[in-house]
Amino acid sequence: MTSGDLRIRKAEKSDADEIFALAREFALSFRPERAAFDAALPQLLQNEDAQLLVATVDGTVRGYLLGFTHLTLFANGRVAWVEEAIIERNFRRHGIGRRLLEEFESWARSRDAGYMALATRRAAGFFSALGFDVSATYYRKMLTPPARP
Template sequence: MTSGDLQLRRAEKTDADEIFALAREFAVTFRPERAPFDAALPQLLENEDAFLIVATVEGTVRGYLLGFTHLTLFANGRVAWVEEAMIESGYRRHGIGRRLLEEFETWARSRQAGYVALATRRAAEFYGALGYEVSATYYRKMLRPKM
């Protein structure tokens, strides 16, 4: 792959099948299901606080990043959060993840975000090389419907 083959652009509804396949590739705790995915995608594409970008190689989606900005009280304004970032396994270590994050950072700056954060147990070396540093412990609690 040459850098000329790589294109970044905003995601579109027509990317749904390729993004869904990538989302299923990295999901460990959750198994993405098509109906909720199809319900969420149009809402994300219309949400001005959401940024969903794809990386294509020769016209095929090989990676995507979904992030958000939101207001905070403690950080004197907006912050940006990377919710999902996935590169197809055969296309990792070709600069796609770096380009997606750089594009997200540019968008976050344009929205006056004070910083970008994300939660992951993977790719610490990758994020460190891009200037990200460990900042906090991540907690979560699964919410199950009450019977």
């Protein structure tokens, strides 16, 4: 565990600068733009099907997780999807990601989600240790041009 005071909580509008900095570190195919971020954040905070969590260490945001629940036909109801999850590089391997996922899982269960899933090419061992199984191949089709370095 980190040597500081770790807390997991719902994100607030006042967390915007710290979340944006992490989102820029997270994105590989897209380059987050502040105007688009500022337009999306209030909508996500008000969306009852979205959960935006932050992990703070000594009051500073060091990680976040954005996930959703939505209805399906095949799973007899809701499922949960982790869209984004990142921990600041110097704070990885201290249990922060685990705590964010546990909190999201608790929220997803409270919404009667049948399962939770995510797509990633990183940290396979981490997700396996948390009980995730490889389930499918992820395909995507870019509908907007990718970010330029």
